[in-house]
Amino acid sequence: MAIADPIEATVAAADIPADQIPNSEFAGRANSATIERTADALRAKGYAVHVVEDGPAARELIVGLVPEGAEVSQGASETLEDIGVTKAIEESGRFDAVRPRTRAMDRTTPEGIRAMRKLGAAPDHYVVSAQALTEDGTIVVASNTGSQMAPISFGAGEVIFAIGSQKIVKDLDTAFRRIDERSLPLENTRMQKLYGVNSHVRKLLIIRSESRPGRITVVLIKEPVGA
DSSP states (O other): OTTTHHHHHHOOOOHHHHHSSGGGGGSSSSHHHHHHHHHHHHHTTTOOOEEEHHHHHHHHHHHHHTTTTTTEEOOOOOOHHHHTTTHHHSSSSSSSSSHHHHHTTTTSSHHHHHHHHHHHHOOSEEEEEOOOEETTTTEEEEEEOOTHHHIIIIIISSSEEEEEEEGSSSSHHHHHIIIIIIIHHHHHHHHHHHHSSSOOOOOOEEEHHHHHHHSSEEEEEESSOOO
């Protein structure tokens, strides 16, 4: 079952152009062979890879991977919200959570924006999802502001990706299609509900491999989670 079906119904009811309706081609759970092939490709690149059945298993694993009391931040992610990682990081009291601190900073002054930007760019641990993952182990992250890009690409000490199997695609061209045809329409709907504005794919990060062994961990979730 595609978890975004209720959202798709809302989108269709809003009578937006057909090319903005999320493409259900990219909503289904990947088969076991595809998941294992992708996991093997990621391991071959030096990533630590865990394959779990569902969201609760992913939450337990991810929270256990972050040391007690560690500084940890995350990218804005429907996946992390859905599986409960956001709540565990920011409300459990077990970690030095960065996002509550940056939210409390003054965004109306250059000094406040500078402090928020610097704190958010280089946490010791960073948890995030991705919009697409190719079968050869290439991770693709799309963003409007680019706030996730600095910690993922270099700034964070360690990065943990939580990725539902519905995001696995054949190749990079298909990854771009998934972002445009699935992720963006769903994010537009979410942003319209929250703020009355559309989102945009202004920046893309393509991760082919990592220069620091052990820095990236990928948690592949068989159950479709997130957008």
